[in-house]
Amino acid sequence: MHNAQPWRFRYHRGSRVFEIRADLERAMPHADPDARGLHIGCGAALLNLRVAAVHEGLHPETLLLPDPADRALVASVGLTGAAAADSGLGALYPAIRQRHSSRFPFDDREIPQPLREALGEAARAEGAALTFPSSWHLDEVLELARESEARNMTDPGGDTDLARWTRLDAASADTTDDGVPYDAFGPRKRGGKSPMRDLAGLREVAGRDAADFERNPQLALLSTPRDHPEDWLRAGQAVERVLLLATLEGLSSSLATQPVEWTDLRWALRDPVSGTGHVQLILRLGYGPEGPGTPRRPASDVLEVLP
The missing domain is CATH 3.40.109.10 (NADH Oxidase)
Known part of the structure; x- marks a missing residue:
């Protein structure tokens, strides 16, 4: 909602696992009291990560809500082996920036x-x-x-x-x-x-x-x-x-x-x-005008890389 971008990524190099974490400071308690919209936004960001992984030839092994004790951890994505040829996700990659x-x-x-x-x-x-x-x-x-x-x-x-x-x-x-x-x-x-x-x-x-x-x-x-x-x-x-x-x-x-x-x-x-x-x-x-895009937070704000 409103381009709040309520997500953060944490990548563990050793295990080759991404964590997608909700940025709860970007929640909207009035319009979205149950954080339903926040989860939808994080889900969209997760899909883009999966698309990018497949585009790079990697298989994104995805778990939703992997730790019930950590409410900010909405998903984990392990990069395990080669991507399936028939997933169809990789073909969507050019549209992420568009x-x-x-x-x-x-x-x-x-x-x-x-x-x-x-x-x-x-x-x-x-x-x-x-x-x-x-x-x-x-x-x-x-x-x-x-x-x-x-x-x-x-x-x-x-x-x-x-x-x-x-x-x-x-x-x-x-x-x-x-x-x-x-x-x-x-x-x-x-x-x-x-x-x-x-x-x-x-x-x-x-x-x-x-x-x-x-x-x-x-x-x-x-x-x-x-x-x-x-x-x-x-x-x-x-x-x-x-x-x-x-x-x-x-x-x-x-x-x-x-x-x-x-x-x-x-x-x-x-x-x-x-x-x-x-x-x-x-x-x-x-069918109509694309209109101007909206800004995005830099990678340094949303991505943390760990050993």
């Missing part, structure tokens, strides 16, 4: 069905499901998004999160390596149905334009069968795998986390037919 959220309007060109199916398969490979709601279900998702955005605009705790993790001026944007700079906010939503979060909140951003967004947004729901920390880590890996593939296929994307931050609204996002599954994220996908 992928970022675009908060700009997309056009109404429909995503081909074979690509939708490939994105769904990418999610399934990580133990999650990706579905594209349509008809009345899509209308319901959009209504829940509107409700959550209205709540966020009057939620004082949400303002605290935005104040910490968004940068409203060039000076602060140029001197920080986390958060969302103002030029990545995208335009204010003037019209359209896309569930866009206004990262400015009630604050004014000088020179910011307004624009019409998609009339028929293409949204995808990423869900898991259960709703525990291990499932959140799987969801993070799944969403990153989906987004890396989407990037390689020429799609732009952004995340809509607003409805899943409210317990009652998140419950209503579940599969309307079976009533099962736990929606972890809403993805907005389509």
Whole structure:
């Protein structure tokens, strides 16, 4: 959330094991009281590590939550032997540096069905499901998004999160390596149905334009069968795998986390037919401008190498 980058890596040279650790100082107790979003973020970082390992010809032996007594240790990855030739992960490597959220309007060109199916398969490979709601279900998702955005605009705790993790001026944007700079906010939503979060909140951003967004947004729901920390880590890996593939296929994307931050609204996002599954994220996908990227912390801040 908000490009907080709540992860750290610790590499043990002797055993060739990476630890992925949650950076709890970057948690958002108000918007993410159960640390669900934090685990999803760490899961995405874990997937990138796995992709990089396979790209280098190594097999990433992964354990989730390996030490129940250490709540910050979310995963370990041992580099054990040669990578499997059919994992498909290595091919995603070029997209790691390219992928970022675009908060700009997309056009109404429909995503081909074979690509939708490939994105769904990418999610399934990580133990999650990706579905594209349509008809009345899509209308319901959009209504829940509107409700959550209205709540966020009057939620004082949400303002605290935005104040910490968004940068409203060039000076602060140029001197920080986390958060969302103002030029990545995208335009204010003037019209359209896309569930866009206004990262400015009630604050004014000088020179910011307004624009019409998609009339028929293409949204995808990423869900898991259960709703525990291990499932959140799987969801993070799944969403990153989906987004890396989407990037390689020429799609732009952004995340809509607003409805899943409210317990009652998140419950209503579940599969309307079976009533099962736990929606972890809403993805907005389509063809449109990439938009500017957001900064990343230097390796020296997030990586510790031990003997």
